[in-house]
Each structure stands twice: as C-alpha cells, then as structure tokens.
Amino acid sequence: MEEDLEYEEEQKNSPIKWILSIFLILILLLWLIPTYAIKLDPSPDYIVSLSEVVDSEIIVEDNYSSFVSLELVNGKDPVVKGVADKIVVNGCGNKGKICHAKSIFYFVRDNFEYVLDPTAFEYVKSAKQSLAVGGGDCDDASVLLASLLDSVGVRTRFVFVPRHVYVQAYLPEALNRYKTEGEWVNLDATCKNCEFGEITYSTAESNKRYLG
Numbered sequence: 001m002e003e004d005l006e007y008e009e010e011q012k013n014s015p016i017k018w019i020l021s022i023f024l025i026l027i028l029l030l031w032l033i034p035t036y037a038i039k040l041d042p043s044p045d046y047i048v049s050l051s052e053v054v055d056s057e058i059i060v061e062d063n064y065s066s067f068v069s070l071e072l073v074n075g076k077d078p079v080v081k082g083v084a085d086k087i088v089v090n091g092c093g094n095k096g097k098i099c100h101a102k103s104i105f106y107f108v109r110d111n112f113e114y115v116l117d118p119t120a121f122e123y124v125k126s127a128k129q130s131l132a133v134g135g136g137d138c139d140d141a142s143v144l145l146a147s148l149l150d151s152v153g154v155r156t157r158f159v160f161v162p163r164h165v166y167v168q169a170y171l172p173e174a175l176n177r178y179k180t181e182g183e184w185v186n187l188d189a190t191c192k193n194c195e196f197g198e199i200t201y202s203t204a205e206s207n208k209r210y211l212g
Contacts, residue, residue: 044091044103075150084151157212
C-alpha cells in the first residue's frame with residue numbers, strides 16, 4: 001500500500017520535474033546563444049568621429065593620382081596607422097579582426113562626405129589627404145578604407161564597376177552571410193545605407209574588375 005502511494009506521488013511530481021528541467025535548459029540556451037553569437041560576429045561598441053581621431057594639424061603632400069592604384073594603399077603611414085588604431089581601440093578593444101574591420105568600415109561610411117572630382121580630370125587623394133579634409137568621391141573613400149584596413153592587418157582589393165569603385169576585405173573568419181565571393185566581404189563606404197557586407201543591387205549586378 002505504501003509503495004503504491006509513493007508511486008502515485010512520484011507520478012504526480014514527474015510532470016513538474018520535466019517542466020522545471022526544460023525551463024532550466026531554456027535559460028541556459030538563452031544565456032549561451034548570445035554569448036556565442038558575440039564571439040562569432042562581434043560588433044563595435046562605439047564608432048568614433050573624425051574629430052576624435054584626426055589631428056587638425058595633419059601635414060599632407062601636395063600631389064595626387066589620376067587613378068586608383070595599389071601604391072595608394074599605405075597602411076604604414078604613421079598618421080594612417082595612428083587613426084586606424086584609435087578607431088579599433090575605441091570601438092572594439094580585444095574583440096578581434098571582424099570587429100576591427102566593422103569599426104573601420106563604419107568610421108569611413110559615417111564620417112566621409114561625398115565630394116565630386118574637378119570637371120576636367122580624375123583626382124584621387126591619398127588616405128592622409130582624405131583624413132585631413134574628411135571627404136571625396138568613391139575613389140578617395142576606397143583608398144582611405146583600404147589603407148586603414150591594411151594598417152590593422154586586413155587584406156583588401158579594389159572592385160571596379162562602371163563609374164564606381166569599392167573595397168572587398170579578405171575575411172575568412174567572417175560569417176557566411178557577409179561573404180558573396182569566396183572569403184571576400186563587400187565594403188562600399190560611399191553607400192550610406194549599406195551595412196557591413198552589403199552593396200546595392202545595381203552594383204552587385206554590374207560587370208566587375210578586380211585590383212589587388
């Protein structure tokens with residue numbers, strides 16, 4: 001008789017035990033998933049402004065280029081390197097390369113104002129010149145973005161489409177949703193509505209030529 005009562009009591013408590021177990025598992029998953037996601041896809045905590053990282057007394061060279069070239073990518077320049085380091089330190093701390101790439105992309109996208117070239121010729125500025133003035137066209141934004149990324153160890157290449165150029169970063173560590181061509185991530189800093197990894201539909205459908 002006592003055994004029957006104990007069995008009935010266990011049967012009554014059994015659903016409660018299952019519910020509690022499932023509840024605890026859900027709490028654990030809700031805690032682990034965001035933590036894991038942050039490690040896989042870290043985002044900057046803060047995007048610095050141009051005035052926060054650029055010295056107003058930057059001395060820039062007088063020359064310019066008439067076309068985009070790899071020679072313009074200069075991550076070793078002390079000014080460019082200093083700005084890149086400030087961007088990632090303030091935005092990411094020790095969150096790693098993906099966060100560093102995001103913070104630099106958003107810095108250029110949010111701080112760089114679009115300014116057309118002279119009517120008679122192409123005028124491609126160095127990264128340091130662009131930092132000094134805070135604006136330019138897609139050529140200038142791409143050179144600046146590529147140089148800043150180069151400063152923190154991210155390999156890049158230029159992508160040319162009709163009347164436009166943007167940057168791709170080689171980031172095997174990035175999530176697949178950011179990558180459209182192998183391990184490369186699209187970064188169009190003159191597209192104000194584009195997020196990390198995005199380009200416009202018209203750009204995506206255009207014929208492309210690569211440099212880098």
